[in-house]
Amino acid sequence: MCRLLMARLGKGGLEKIELILEAFIKSSEHDKYLEKASNGRSLSHDDGWGIAAVGIVKGKPSIIQHRSILPIYDIESLRMIKLIESRLKRYEEVIMMVHSRKASMSEPYGEEYLHPFITLLKNGAAWFAHNGGADKLRLANLLGVHPWISVDSELLGYFLIGKIEDCLESGNGLDQCVVEAYDSSREFILPCNGLNTGLIMLLDNTPYLYFTHGVARPCSNQALLDYYKFAAFRIDDSAVAGSITVLDYLPQDSSISEISILEAGVYKALKTGFTRLKPIEWM
Secondary structure, three states, X not given: OEEEEEEEEOHHHHOOHHHHHHHHHHHHHOOHHHHHHOOOOOOOOOOOEEEXXXXXXXXXXXXXXXXXXXXXXXXXXXXXXXXXXXXXXXXXXXXXXXXXXXXXXXXXXXXXHOOOEEEEEOOEEEXXXXXXXXXXXXXXXHHOOOHHHOOHHHHHHHHHHHHXXXXXXXXXXXXXXXHHHHHHHHHXXXXXXXXXXXXXXXXXOEEEEEEEEOEOOOOOOHHHHHHOOEXXXXXXXXXXXXXXXXXXXXXXXXXXXEEXXXXXXXXXXXXXXXXXXXXXXXX
């Protein structure tokens, strides 16, 4: 159980980066949806956090990546986030993904197990983050790895990105490859678990941001269905999407508009906002 946020930021949004990240930090510290879904056992996503961002400087990409086992609301984490915010503001535009973790007791714990997970590609890199659970044993068997030294979401990301690479090498377009890879990934999502993910692809000099939202059926647990809801909003010239809890902590600000609850699907971030490439459906 985690919280997740993605953004495509222009100069106006970058000037509001503190507002965006503060809302995410607060949503990670006090999450009423987590409290309800866990029957009061948990309130905070306190098992570490990570950020991956690609900024554009004179047409070339510049990478920011950081992970910490401290809670995202810890004072040391807040100091690091201030440094990152300062750096982000130097860029012309940014695509960004932030994740705060609530680790299952059966999953590995430590800095190397924090999202986003990076995969190096022949002509770039990919970063993947996930809010939900996946069939770890099946994925580990398929990938030929030991299941207990990796996180289930990490294995899901390796599977997904491998599918995208194979598809691209066959000469298909990136959007098509991303959609087909997510179609193949749905079978690994366990009932009442989310396929809420963020995916940054850096190919040559060009970054791309995709994300998905969906809950595997059958699922009659309304608390979990609410927990996995995804929201989106505009802020100045920028678009932000992520776990629904962030809406509880957005301040009253005239630059925030077009708040919506998203339908299940595979989405792509464009300069004009988010577009749904394909719905996600479970039979």
